Amino acid sequence: MKRLSLLLAVGLLGACSILPQSEPLDIYLLPGAALPAQTQRVDWSLRVNSPVSSQLLDGTRIVVLPEPGLVNTYQGVRWSERTPQLLRGRLLDAFQDDGRVQALSNEEQRLQADLELVSDLRSFHSQYRDGVAEALIQLDVRLVDGRDQRILAIRRFSVSQPASDTSIAAVVKAFGQAGDRLSRELVDWTLAEGQRANP
Numbered sequence: 001m002k003r004l005s006l007l008l009a010v011g012l013l014g015a016c017s018i019l020p021q022s023e024p025l026d027i028y029l030l031p032g033a034a035l036p037a038q039t040q041r042v043d044w045s046l047r048v049n050s051p052v053s054s055q056l057l058d059g060t061r062i063v064v065l066p067e068p069g070l071v072n073t074y075q076g077v078r079w080s081e082r083t084p085q086l087l088r089g090r091l092l093d094a095f096q097d098d099g100r101v102q103a104l105s106n107e108e109q110r111l112q113a114d115l116e117l118v119s120d121l122r123s124f125h126s127q128y129r130d131g132v133a134e135a136l137i138q139l140d141v142r143l144v145d146g147r148d149q150r151i152l153a154i155r156r157f158s159v160s161q162p163a164s165d166t167s168i169a170a171v172v173k174a175f176g177q178a179g180d181r182l183s184r185e186l187v188d189w190t191l192a193e194g195q196r197a198n199p
Contacts, residue, residue, distance in 0.1 A: 031176030035097035045103030047113035050084040051121035063125035094183035133163040135174040153193040
């Protein structure tokens with residue numbers, strides 16, 4: 001019995017040594033700059049839902065198109081959370097920085113909201129143009145009445161930002177800059193359309 005236990009232990013150690021080493025991962029947050037705070041306030045509430053996305057974008061891998069029609073991911077790196085939640089967090093931060101909408105929530109909190117942002121994430125990847133890496137974010141957004149689910153306004157936001165070089169750190173920085181621009185445009189659009197719906 002003792003010998004069998006020893007053989008099992010040696011066998012298990014041997015099995016462990018042939019397993020491949022797990023790939024070391026660098027985890028990246030989506031960088032973002034704060035929007036200037038506004039003094040004007042609105043009296044309606046807003047729910048920012050996580051964008052719906054394809055299976056390719058609904059994960060933590062950082063997607064790259066090294067050439068048209070070819071999809072890949074950067075090895076050894078991940079986003080800190082799934083891409084739709086990453087972008088939702090950036091948009092919520094932008095609305096909070098801006099300050100005009102005080103009553104903010106997301107779909108996980110299940111709070112009543114006068115208006116909702118419902119969106120489809122079409123692109124959240126890097127691509128190469130003439131050897132230059134750039135980040136591309138494309139978001140189709142609908143502003144919806146929270147009471148009757150009526151669509152009040154629709155807009156496609158598409159932002160691209162060249163990276164300073166092809167390193168992953170530069171590409172992540174470009175994603176952050178693209179996210180900042182998209183957030184500013186989306187916040188201003190939402191406030192304008194929301195005031196039309198709730199004067």
